[in-house]
Amino acid sequence: MSKPRRDHAVGLARELKKTEDGIRGTMGWIEPKVKPDVYEKMKTVIEQSIRYGVLKNILEGQKFQNGLEDEE
Numbered sequence: 001m002s003k004p005r006r007d008h009a010v011g012l013a014r015e016l017k018k019t020e021d022g023i024r025g026t027m028g029w030i031e032p033k034v035k036p037d038v039y040e041k042m043k044t045v046i047e048q049s050i051r052y053g054v055l056k057n058i059l060e061g062q063k064f065q066n067g068l069e070d071e072e
Contacts, residue, residue: 023046027039027042027043027046030042
């Protein structure tokens, strides 16, 4: 049973790395094209978006877990 979970975790890690690489690549491409203050604002929006995504994922996980507990 642990095999599917490991494969899933590896797949998620791979997708996370690809997403991070994409963000870093795009930001590297944008940085020389915009003013420094605009770039810093963009970084702030990106960091907050990532934080929002993580918190939303945690909340959805809690809802799912609570739903499983309610069924028992």
